[in-house]
Each structure stands twice: as C-alpha cells, then as structure tokens.
Amino acid sequence: MILFHDNAIGADFITENLAGDIIPVGLEEITVASIDHWMSVLAWGARQVLILNTDATAPTLTQMLKGELSLANSILDEMGQPQRISLIDPSMLNDLSSMLDISLDWPVIVPAAFASTTKRNTLFEAIDHLNSQAGEIDTCLSLNNIPFGKVSVNVEKCTLCMSCVAICPTVALQDGGDKPALYFIEQNCVQCGLCEAACPEKVISLIPQINFDKTVRQQQHTLKEEAPFECIRCGSAFATQSMVHRMLDMVGAHSAFSANIERLKMCGDCRVKDMFEDILQDPEKQLR
Known part of the structure; x- marks a missing residue:
C-alpha cells in the first residue's frame, strides 16, 4: 500500500x-x-x-x-x-x-x-x-468535463478546410497529406475544444469518454475522405470537392460572378491565365 x-x-x-x-x-x-x-x-x-x-x-x-x-x-x-x-x-x-x-x-x-x-x-x-x-x-465510459474522448464531425457539411488540424495542440486531428482527408486518434485528444471553436462550418462536436478498447483508441480513424477537385483547364488537383461546391453555392448566383463562374473551378494559375486571355481578346477591357 x-x-x-x-x-x-x-x-x-x-x-x-x-x-x-x-x-x-x-x-x-x-x-x-x-x-x-x-x-x-x-x-x-x-x-x-x-x-x-x-x-x-x-x-x-x-x-x-x-x-x-x-x-x-x-x-x-x-x-x-x-x-x-x-x-x-x-x-x-x-x-x-x-x-x-x-x-x-x-x-x-x-x-x-x-x-x-x-x-x-x-x-x-x-x-x-x-x-x-x-x-x-472494451466499452466506453461517458463522463462530463474530462480531458479524454473523441470528436464528431458532420461529414456532409465539412469542407476539409483543415482549420481543426492546424489548431489541434496534440495532433489528435491529422490531415491526409497529398489527399483530402481528415484523420483522428482518440488517445491523443484532450477535449480542449479548440477544433470546435476554430471550425468555420461549425460541424465539430466533442464527446468526452474513456475508451477501454485499446486498439480502437490508438488507431488512426478516417473522419472524412474525398477525391480532390481537379482544375477544369489543366486537370491538376487544387482543392477539395466539397470546398469548390460550397463556393459555387455561395457566390455562384451573385451577379459579379455570373459571367466568370467557371473560373471558380480553375486552379490559381489557370484562373490568372484565363483572366488575361479574356482581356487580350477585348480591347475595351485593356483600356479599363
């Protein structure tokens, strides 16, 4: 004793x-x-x-x-x-x-x-x-106000912007490297709530618990994964599918974008090239 x-x-x-x-x-x-x-x-x-x-x-x-x-x-x-x-x-x-x-x-x-x-x-x-x-x-013990647990993500509304990954102090949340993905390791999570506060879509919530399943607790879990969005001009991947679709939904109907909506589907380089090509083809735009 x-x-x-x-x-x-x-x-x-x-x-x-x-x-x-x-x-x-x-x-x-x-x-x-x-x-x-x-x-x-x-x-x-x-x-x-x-x-x-x-x-x-x-x-x-x-x-x-x-x-x-x-x-x-x-x-x-x-x-x-x-x-x-x-x-x-x-x-x-x-x-x-x-x-x-x-x-x-x-x-x-x-x-x-x-x-x-x-x-x-x-x-x-x-x-x-x-x-x-x-x-x-191998069950979970649910308790309030403890520094152990997991995060839940509304997959439909998450755009994989990685704000949560950037701010996570314990690397419990991780990105997919070369592919659009969000991973999570429960044992690393301290339930600090920074990811929840930083999420621009407000799709993250915390679930405090003690997980007695060692394998599940230590595994890297995929919270969301999707194919990248490829530039409609050069074919290079430059953003996530959900992020581009969200931009289109938000500004696509705006009059300022109505004539050039396709540029939202281009990578940064191709977008600049398309703008200059458009100007070169229109002498009046060159004067403006």
Missing part, C-alpha cells in the same frame, strides 16, 4: 505506528501526484493508494484532487476493479486496520512491465493493464 503525503505538514504525522505494509511517499504537495501516478502505482503492484490531505493543501487544490479521485475510482468501477484509491485525513492514520483488512480480500494485481513516458500514455498503459487484470472490457 502506498501513502502519498506532503513534506510540509503531512510528514509530521508519519510515525513508527504506521503499519509495516504501508510505504509513505513524501511530495512537495500531494497534488504533485495525480491520476496517472495513482493508476501506475496500482498497475505496478500496489494493493491500494492512500492520499493524506492536510491543512497544507489549498481548498482549490483539494477540490481538484477530489475530482481526479472520483474519475479514477469511476474508471476502476467500470472495469470491475475495487475502489483502490482513497483520500484520508490525519485522524484516520492511527486506525487504518479496517482499510487494510478489506484490501487483503481484493484480487492481486500482477505487476505491469511498462515504463513511465508521457502522462497520458502512462495513464492509458496503467488503465489497460488494470483492465486486463479485471473485466477486460
């Missing part, structure tokens, strides 16, 4: 009376360790994690801590693990026997072999290992 405590006040409560199978771990403050640390400790073989909360912890940090704790135990509940993480206060230190006795009946976790890398990858490595030691579920 691991007991996290702060070095300011919490360390004073760690005495010789502490049970021998509890390993105290001192931190600058207890919120230095969060859900990725707790889950990793369990995955590496700890039976239980205790977090000693004292007056040294600011109320706002305590609130944050309780939120993370609720999420962690919800994840453990969903996969069929006991609630192995508990927040305690100093008054409980002298009577931990009941908590210790209960945990003795919990299933033993075979220690995982993964090494700690980034916070997110370490957390998911721990979750996947703990899941393999319990129900091995």
Whole structure:
C-alpha cells in the first residue's frame, strides 16, 4: 500500500505506528501526484493508494484532487476493479486496520512491465493493464468535463478546410497529406475544444469518454475522405470537392460572378491565365 503525503505538514504525522505494509511517499504537495501516478502505482503492484490531505493543501487544490479521485475510482468501477484509491485525513492514520483488512480480500494485481513516458500514455498503459487484470472490457465510459474522448464531425457539411488540424495542440486531428482527408486518434485528444471553436462550418462536436478498447483508441480513424477537385483547364488537383461546391453555392448566383463562374473551378494559375486571355481578346477591357 502506498501513502502519498506532503513534506510540509503531512510528514509530521508519519510515525513508527504506521503499519509495516504501508510505504509513505513524501511530495512537495500531494497534488504533485495525480491520476496517472495513482493508476501506475496500482498497475505496478500496489494493493491500494492512500492520499493524506492536510491543512497544507489549498481548498482549490483539494477540490481538484477530489475530482481526479472520483474519475479514477469511476474508471476502476467500470472495469470491475475495487475502489483502490482513497483520500484520508490525519485522524484516520492511527486506525487504518479496517482499510487494510478489506484490501487483503481484493484480487492481486500482477505487476505491469511498462515504463513511465508521457502522462497520458502512462495513464492509458496503467488503465489497460488494470483492465486486463479485471473485466477486460472494451466499452466506453461517458463522463462530463474530462480531458479524454473523441470528436464528431458532420461529414456532409465539412469542407476539409483543415482549420481543426492546424489548431489541434496534440495532433489528435491529422490531415491526409497529398489527399483530402481528415484523420483522428482518440488517445491523443484532450477535449480542449479548440477544433470546435476554430471550425468555420461549425460541424465539430466533442464527446468526452474513456475508451477501454485499446486498439480502437490508438488507431488512426478516417473522419472524412474525398477525391480532390481537379482544375477544369489543366486537370491538376487544387482543392477539395466539397470546398469548390460550397463556393459555387455561395457566390455562384451573385451577379459579379455570373459571367466568370467557371473560373471558380480553375486552379490559381489557370484562373490568372484565363483572366488575361479574356482581356487580350477585348480591347475595351485593356483600356479599363
């Protein structure tokens, strides 16, 4: 059993009376360790994690801590693990026997072999290992206000402008390189909402969840893919089909474009050439 405590006040409560199978771990403050640390400790073989909360912890940090704790135990509940993480206060230190006795009946976790890398990858490595030691579920746990989940795109209205890709801070959204496509990797998504805010068509929405299917969560998924629009003059690809059709729908009926609507279907070079050819064929336009 691991007991996290702060070095300011919490360390004073760690005495010789502490049970021998509890390993105290001192931190600058207890919120230095969060859900990725707790889950990793369990995955590496700890039976239980205790977090000693004292007056040294600011109320706002305590609130944050309780939120993370609720999420962690919800994840453990969903996969069929006991609630192995508990927040305690100093008054409980002298009577931990009941908590210790209960945990003795919990299933033993075979220690995982993964090494700690980034916070997110370490957390998911721990979750996947703990899941393999319990129900091995492949479902999704839907919760509000969590930094995990996926994005949903209205494919019919998306023009593949790639504004979402440009602003995504974790590369969860990716472009198709040489072909018009939008890809997504769920494990990278932090549900920041930047893609949703940046989308000019307003076709992106967020779905917060914990996906226990490791393969699906780590795969690159195609959100939208289409053939490029080819210039009607030279045949080179220069835009997406949906983007050109959207331009035609928006400005095609406008009087300013009625005579030259076909230029919207041309690449930039061909559009310029067509304009100059038109001018050369009309002396009056040259004077204007």
